[in-house]
Amino acid sequence: MIELDDRTRAFQRQARAWAQELKPLALELDQDPDAIHRHLDVAIVSYLTRMTVPPEFNPDPVVIDGHRFYGTGTLERVVFAEEAAVGDAGMLLASPGPVMSGVLVDAMGDERQKKWFYSRVMEKPTWTFFALTEPDRGSDAAAMDTTLTPDGDHFVLRGAKRYIGNAARADLGIVFARTRPGPLGVTAVLIDTSAAGFTAEPLETIGLRGLRLTAVTLDDVRVPAEQVLGRHLRATQRGMWSAVQGLNRLRPGVAAFGLGIARAAYEYVLDNRRTPNTSERHRLDRLGLRLTELRQLIWRAAIAVDDNEPAAGYLASAAKARASRLAEEATLEALGHFGPGARLDHPLLDKLARDARGVEFMEGTGNIQKLNLFTGLVQGGLRRD
Ligand SMILES: Cc1cc2nc3c(=O)[nH]c(=O)nc-3n(C[C@H](O)[C@H](O)[C@H](O)COP(=O)(O)OP(=O)(O)OC[C@H]3O[C@@H](n4cnc5c(N)ncnc54)[C@H](O)[C@@H]3O)c2cc1C
Numbered sequence: 001m002i003e004l005d006d007r008t009r010a011f012q013r014q015a016r017a018w019a020q021e022l023k024p025l026a027l028e029l030d031q032d033p034d035a036i037h038r039h040l041d042v043a044i045v046s047y048l049t050r051m052t053v054p055p056e057f058n059p060d061p062v063v064i065d066g067h068r069f070y071g072t073g074t075l076e077r078v079v080f081a082e083e084a085a086v087g088d089a090g091m092l093l094a095s096p097g098p099v100m101s102g103v104l105v106d107a108m109g110d111e112r113q114k115k116w117f118y119s120r121v122m123e124k125p126t127w128t129f130f131a132l133t134e135p136d137r138g139s140d141a142a143a144m145d146t147t148l149t150p151d152g153d154h155f156v157l158r159g160a161k162r163y164i165g166n167a168a169r170a171d172l173g174i175v176f177a178r179t180r181p182g183p184l185g186v187t188a189v190l191i192d193t194s195a196a197g198f199t200a201e202p203l204e205t206i207g208l209r210g211l212r213l214t215a216v217t218l219d220d221v222r223v224p225a226e227q228v229l230g231r232h233l234r235a236t237q238r239g240m241w242s243a244v245q246g247l248n249r250l251r252p253g254v255a256a257f258g259l260g261i262a263r264a265a266y267e268y269v270l271d272n273r274r275t276p277n278t279s280e281r282h283r284l285d286r287l288g289l290r291l292t293e294l295r296q297l298i299w300r301a302a303i304a305v306d307d308n309e310p311a312a313g314y315l316a317s318a319a320k321a322r323a324s325r326l327a328e329e330a331t332l333e334a335l336g337h338f339g340p341g342a343r344l345d346h347p348l349l350d351k352l353a354r355d356a357r358g359v360e361f362m363e364g365t366g367n368i369q370k371l372n373l374f375t376g377l378v379q380g381g382l383r384r385d
Pocket residue numbers: 130131132133135136137138139140162163164165207208211213358359361362363364365366367368371
């Protein structure tokens with residue numbers, strides 16, 4: 001059984017208190033994703049604007065019980081993400097901040113790129129994005145068609161991306177593109193969305209609507225050579241390898257969104273179904289146990305990522321696959337406690353069930369996580385115990 005240390009427990013308590021502020025805003029944001037602009041002063045949103053900015057670029061971190069929190073550790077992030085998602089996963093994902101692209105800039109950026117990226121993020125609340133998926137290349141992202149072509153002293157980016165969170169409101173982001181065939185031909189570049197040829201159109205969605213998924217068009221976008229990430233790294237450490245490493249670091253956090261959504265549904269039933277019968281009580285008890293088991297798996301995966309364990313990616317896949325499944329099962333089960341009209345009578349539960357479906361697709365579907373997990377088991381990268 002993994003226990004949190006005093007420092008992380010203090011942060012967990014703070015995140016739980018902050019999350020209370022999100023609950024009343026959840027349905028407003030679901031109806032109008034642009035409502036986030038009215039709530040930038042909410043404590044959790046302020047924290048997210050700087051979460052993952054490393055100490056050398058963040059002179060003013062959150063301090064709790066004398067401890068400084070930068071959000072650079074995976075365990076710290078999953079503990080935070082679960083609590084925040086109990087408040088509202090939509091608000092968490094709608095917030096400005098560097099989280100997804102920041103993890104990649106940290107892993108792949110040179111000193112000048114880090115300075116450029118983090119100083120922009122620290123100036124004001126800044127949305128960022130991370131564009132890997134394409135209209136015809138989702139699970140098979142490595143087969144992407146977007147190209148990055150040299151043109152004199154710069155590069156030209158051409159193609160389309162789809163289902164990209166926050167891109168229409170972002171100032172900065174990372175785009176993956178191909179310089180030549182094969183996985184080693186994939187490269188990541190930093191983009192300023194004011195560049196000519198960059199457009200991002202919001203898509204209609206039903207779950208996690210705050211995230212504002214978009215379709216991005218890259219119509220001969222000029223990319224200065226110094227915006228190409230990983231030029232100082234070996235060829236094998238750039239591109240797709242870095243995407244996989246970055247996603248491995250982020251995946252336990254996505255699993256924690258799923259856990260938070262499942263817990264929100266469970267707590268909603270406890271708060272609103274005052275006299276459950278015996279069978280309902282048993283179902284709730286079983287769900288409570290599954291939440292505890294999943295939390296342990298997510299913490300285990302997060303610690304493995306922080307410790308650079310070879311099996312970290314596989315554990316992160318196991319956590320994500322189980323979390324998105326539990327989020328869907330828990331939210332549907334919660335609706336079942338309130339009878340046939342539950343989706344209309346309990347709009348928050350209806351929203352949680354729609355959000356849970358969104359988690360299934362983020363960072364790779366359940367099938368893709370299971371394929372990764374089985375690869376680990378078959379090839380010996382992951383032990384059964
Ligand atoms: C809320 C949300 C946020 C997102 N944010 C981002 C973002 O910020 N940036 C970004 O780049 N992308 C983002 N995405 C896109 C996400 O990564 C893709 O939706 C995901 O990779 C799946 O791709 P797809 O939608 O094209 O589905 P497909 O790949 O077409 O999959 C459809 C179905 O086929 C199954 N399938 C596919 N291949 C296999 C296989 N080999 N074996 C078994 N089953 C298979 C899948 O499991 C799924 O059930 C987001 C998506 C959502 C819903």
